[in-house]
Amino acid sequence: MSTKKLWGGRFTETGAKYVDDFGASIGFDQLLAAEDITGSLAHVKMLKKTGILDAADVDQIVAGLEKLEQQLQKGELEFSTVNEDIHMNIEALLTDEIGPVAGKLHTARSRNDQVATDFHLYMKHQLPKVLDRLHDLETVLVEKASENVETIMPGYTHLQHAQPISYGHYLLAYYQMFKRDMERFEFNIQHTDISPLGAAALAGTTFPIDREYSAKLLGFSDVYHNSLDAVSDRDFVLEFLSNASILMMHLSRFCEEIVSWSSYEFKYLSLSDQFSTGSSIMPQKKNPDMAELIRGKSGRVYGNLMGLLTVMKGIPLAYNKDLQEDKEGAFDTVNTVLMSLHVFTGMLATLTVNEDRMAHATTNDFSNATELADYLANKGIPFRQAHAIVGKLVLDGLKKNRPLQAIPLAEYKEISPLIDEDVYHDLDAKVAVERRHSLGGTGFDQIKLELKRANAQLAQYQSLNSES
Ligand code: ARG
Numbered sequence: 216m217s218t219k220k221l222w223g224g225r226f227t228e229t230g231a232k233y234v235d236d237f238g239a240s241i242g243f244d245q246l247l248a249a250e251d252i253t254g255s256l257a258h259v260k261m262l263k264k265t266g267i268l269d270a271a272d273v274d275q276i277v278a279g280l281e282k283l284e285q286q287l288q289k290g291e292l293e294f295s296t297v298n299e300d301i302h303m304n305i306e307a308l309l310t311d312e313i314g315p316v317a318g319k320l321h322t323a324r325s326r327n328d329q330v331a332t333d334f335h336l337y338m339k340h341q342l343p344k345v346l347d348r349l350h351d352l353e354t355v356l357v358e359k360a361s362e363n364v365e366t367i368m369p370g371y372t373h374l375q376h377a378q379p380i381s382y383g384h385y386l387l388a389y390y391q392m393f394k395r396d397m398e399r400f401e402f403n404i405q406h407t408d409i410s411p412l413g414a415a416a417l418a419g420t421t422f423p424i425d426r427e428y429s430a431k432l433l434g435f436s437d438v439y440h441n442s443l444d445a446v447s448d449r450d451f452v453l454e455f456l457s458n459a460s461i462l463m464m465h466l467s468r469f470c471e472e473i474v475s476w477s478s479y480e481f482k483y484l485s486l487s488d489q490f491s492t493g494s495s496i497m498p499q500k501k502n503p504d505m506a507e508l509i510r511g512k513s514g515r516v517y518g519n520l521m522g523l524l525t526v527m528k529g530i531p532l533a534y535n536k537d538l539q540e541d542k543e544g545a546f547d548t549v550n551t552v553l554m555s556l557h558v559f560t561g562m563l564a565t566l567t568v569n570e571d572r573m574a575h576a577t578t579n580d581f582s583n584a585t586e587l588a589d590y591l592a593n594k595g596i597p598f599r600q601a602h603a604i605v606g607k608l609v610l611d612g613l614k615k616n617r618p619l620q621a622i623p624l625a626e627y628k629e630i631s632p633l634i635d636e637d638v639y640h641d642l643d644a645k646v647a648v649e650r651r652h653s654l655g656g657t658g659f660d661q662i663k664l665e666l667k668r669a670n671a672q673l674a675q676y677q678s679l680n681s682e683s
Contacts, residue, residue: 239296250336257432279313323422327446327534331411338407341549348556355564360386368573376582379644384657392465399458407451410435414445417533447533456520463513470506487565509555519544577644594633
């Protein structure tokens with residue numbers, strides 16, 4: 216491979232190796248090798264179609280690029296920091312392969328639109344993978360929710376027992392969050408599915424190129440309509456990082472609950488051995504490492520978002536070398552998100568619920584206090600007054616260690632003659648959950664309606680994505 220710089224014409228001195236090493240991105244952007252070759256193939260085919268290059272030259276270049284593509288698949292391509300980045304490495308390898316005609320490939324193109332094209336292609340390939348993983352997670356969530364419509368647990372606010380809810384309803388809350396995540400990533404695809412190719416360095420080109428043709432060959436739905444924007448826009452990456460950050464925040468909250476709820480104190484959940492680890496010193500330990508790790512990985516994803524936002528905030532139009540810093544955080548985020556979703560889904564699928572323990576947590580507490588206040592309000596007592604009456608009963612109950620359902624009817628009658636035997640029915644935790652028929656509430660009928668909607672949404676995703 217030649218060691219002369221492709222841009223070396225106007226230089227009389229060569230830089231020191233450590234300077235070259237510092238400027239090189241080949242260490243990480245070789246991940247874009249396949250996209251770079253694909254982008255070049257589309258570009259050169261466009262040069263042929265428009266008559267900018269001779270058919271014979273183009274055929275030679277295409278054959279050379281296809282050979283490199285095969286070598287890449289076999290892991291036979293070797294890259295070097297002398298050639299700085301993936302774009303110049305591929306061009307140098309092509310030159311080794313087919314000689315000086317390779318130099319015609321860069322007609323009407325710059326590395327600035329080239330790197331943007333590669334990155335768009337890369338994200339366009341990765342986003343559907345994220346959607347598929349989210350769909351897998353949602354499928355498990357909905358399955359688990361259907362199995363647990365009538366599993367009663369305390370609902371919390373401020374981590375204090377608030378009102379009893381269904382565990383299925385709790386799971387479906389996460390379904391809604393992940394569904395919004397999917398919608399965000401789907402929208403992200405729209406801003407990714409645009410071709411910057413042909414914007415050249417920053418100003419377009421005098422060659423009679425056909426940008427729509429190369430975009431079509433690459434499977435892009437649209438082209439950038441401003442060449443400055445095309446080469447300097449990284450919104451599609453920022454959107455990905457910010458969508459990924461919100462997704463990781465959701466996973467992290469869920470993990471936090473899994474960690475707490477599998478503790479000795481809660482014992483609501485039990486992680487399978489496959490997704491737990493032991494301790495090197497304490498033989499009894501079964502640690503929720505995977506949940507903790509996913510919770511922890513949210514930090515690096517937020518970091519990657521902050522990193523790129525900071526890179527972008529001060530750079531003037533159009534391309535600046537700062538933009539080379541756009542890649543590692545994005546690659547790392549793709550990997551982190553895909554792995555986190557995969558592990559989380561497996562962990563959730565094998566998680567067992569201790570229904571008795573969950574239900575028991577609602578039997579001796581005061582999470583049915585609202586039921587009593589509502590009962591009194593239904594009998595015509597203003598809700599504020601009912602609230603105060605029940606508050607006093609709770610205070611007394613706490614002193615006597617006696618829950619509301621253990622108060623004898625005679626005592627209730629003293630408080631109000633309007634209270635009858637049926638109060639005990641209303642105070643039952645399961646009844647309290649079952650009766651919450653308000654739209655989107657934890658009532659069993661509402662959960663079943665939401666399960667139906669969720670199943671239809673999952674099936675729709677499936678049918679749309681098996682067609683393509
Ligand atoms: N390696 C560069 C990057 O990742 C490619 C574009 C370089 N263009 C330039 N004019 N220096 O951003």
